[in-house]
Each structure stands twice: as structure tokens, then as C-alpha cells.
Amino acid sequence: EDGCISGSRVDLNDPHLIVSGRVSGGFAGLSSESSNIRFAIGPFLVHTEQMDSGEFEFSVPVGYALPPEGEALRIGVAARFQWSSNGTSENTVVHIGSMSISGGFSLEWDRSPICEEIADVSLIEDEGGEIISVYSICNDDITGPQSLEVRAHSSDNSTLLAYGEGGLLMIEPEDEASGTAEVFVQVIDEVGNIWADSFLVEVEPVMDPPEFGYVPGTLYIELGESGVIAPEIFDPDTESLSITTSKSWASVNDAGEIFLQPVETGEHLLTISVTDGNSMITRDVAIIVTSKPDLLVESMEIRIGGLEADDLENGDVVEVIGFIRNQGREAAQNVSFYCMLNGILVGTGEISELDPGGLSMATCDIQLIVPSEVAIFTVEIDGTNSIEETIEGNNVHSVEFPIGSPSTGTDEGNASSAIVALSVVAILFSLAAFQMSPKSPKKEFQRRK
16 A cells, blocks of 8 residues: 655664673583573663583674663673583583673764855955955854864956965955956865855956156267157056157157257256056156267368469478368367378467367468478377367368479578478477467266267
């Protein structure tokens, strides 16, 4: 007949009486069928063991015979000997080696931890995370709050990290990251029971201001030349930055490089401004604009009696004239010059000042006494390199003249010899005077390229 089960009961306790022992002695007059060993718990006979020679061991369930909680447990052992003999004496001994009860359990019911619901969390980019302690929001029926363990993970580790550290739930946003991620959390008690939940964490984005990397503090530029500043600028949130400067002669190209073309000498403070549309940063750079003279021997003339010579002869007294121009942007002071004939110094002099664009003459008087048929006249300015110039390679100029034989007599030759001697004395005197004259100060500029 069909029916329904209305209930069931499972008894996890299954206690057993476990006994081991042995029987020794004489058995000739003993009736084995009627002789036995009996074991009882309280009023219940739980086992009868046949009395045979040798060892015995048994295990029988005794759960039904155990007394109620709080009452004493009494176990009894009795031996029954039935003799069937002619009266001859015998000794039979029952030895109980061990006796125990096993299979009982003490059960405890441990419930899972109970925690308050964790609300969604809102954070701001680059302003730190949050720590949630389970000690104040969780409890367990057996495990203390200090012994609860937290485990957690994030659905998006590129936005934020979530993990447990003892009884603390740690939430850490990643650098320069924003967005929403779900955090899954577990609270575990000492035996492994779990409370699980999840909540959302939103990291609100923040527009970070741009930052300067390397920008030179000082830059030297020669007037008339140009310079470039390539500032290092970082902005994790904006790719397109606007760069402006405080000077009209400082322009910015599409690559963010600043081209400098200053129009006057001196020290100028250039302010570089960078904005991402929300915030602006500035950096000052000192632009030091210098200018130098540029001395040039434009041309030379060889004159006799104030007129430009076409032909020269040994014995002629000539004027070697070099036209010196300053094509730089700064005046030159105390410009020394040297006159040479066939590589031999024959005269010196000095131009006290030569303004930008100015032209001056360097003049030396020389009497021609050369053994060759060609005379090479050379004028060099600033031979000691005491003046810093824009270009140093244009300070020497030379011309060549053919030399003819003299057409004068003996008297003229003697007069020429006297003139030569006087010329040599004059040259030596001028050289000594030049060496003893005070030197002009040298003003140096350092240009940074």
C-alpha cells in the first residue's frame, strides 16, 4: 500500500562496547555449552561470550543501554561455570584485558557569520582608497570578530584592487584610473563557514593638471641667431595641450617646440604657459641675448705717395692699407692689427674703436727689400684673439705684387740703405711701444647651444 514518509531521524551516535580477554586453565570437567561470560550495562544484558579456551574479543552496540544524561554508567561482568565431571578439581580463569565504549559523538552546530550589507562605495581618482573593518559589521555564533577572515577580489583590476588583510577589507584604486568595478567579498569563520556579498565601487575621474619635466632655466642666444626649447610636459589625461609664451619672438610649432628669435640684446624673462583646458601651469626661462663684433679685412691697397701702386720695385717705400669693417652687432674696442711682408712682421697698430657696420683703415709704411720677384702683403686683425667675434676666420687678407729691379744709381742706393735702416728702427720702436701699451679687457660671453 502506497504511503508518504512524514519524518525521519538519523542518530549519529553509535556507541559500542569493546572487550578483549582470554580464558585459561582446565576445561576437562567444564560444560562448555552451559558455561559463559556475561556483560551487562545497567539492567541490560548486552552480550554473552561462550567460555572457550583461548583469547576472545567482541564489539557490540550498546546505545540503547546507555543511561540518560547525568546518571552513572554501570557495567557488569559475570562468569557462569557449569561442571560435569567426577569431582576432580580444576582451575579455570577468565582474564579481561581491556574494556571500552567508543562511537559516541558530541555535536555542535556552527552557523555562518552574519554581516551587515556593505553599501556601494564612491572614490575619487588619485585620492586614496578605503578600508572596511569586519569587526564592527560582522558577528559569528562561535568565532570572535577578531578571528574572522576576509577575502575579496575586484571584477576589474585595472581600475581598483580589492583584497583581505586579516579582518580588514582593503580597496585600492589604481593610479590614473577611473570607472566602476564590482567587489566580491567573503567573511570566513574558524571552521570555514562563509558569508558572501558584493558591492559596487565607483572611482570618479579627475582631470590632472599638466606637469613640466625638464625645461632649461637659462639659455644664451647670439643676437641674429635663433634658439630652440623643447620642453618636457606630462599630462596623463589630455593628449592635446596648448602652449603659449610671453614674447612675440618666441613661437610654438605643432610639436610643442619653442623657436626663439630675439630682437635685442640683454636678459629677457620668457614665461612658458601650458593649459589642458582646465588648469594652467607656467615656467620662467631667462633668455640672455648677447652680441659680438665681427671684424673683417674687406680689402687691401698698396700705395706710393698716396696713390694706388701698379708696379713695385725694391727700395720703394709703400703704404700697406687694410680696410677693416665691423660687420657684427657690437662695437669692437682696441682692435690690434699686424702688417706682414712675405710672412715677416713689419708693422703693427691699433684701432681704438670700431662701431657696428663701421669701416676703418689699418696702415703700415714699408720699404721694399725682398730677394724674390713677388711680394706678399698681409694684414691681420686681432692676431692675439683678444676679441670674441661671431666669425673668427675672416681676420686675414693678403695681396701679391710683382717686384721689379730698381733703376736708380749708387747715390740713390746709399740713400735707400739709410731709409731701410731708419724703417727698421721705427718698426722695432713701434713693436716695443705696442707690447708695453695696456691691454684691453676681454669680455667673454658664454653661449649655450
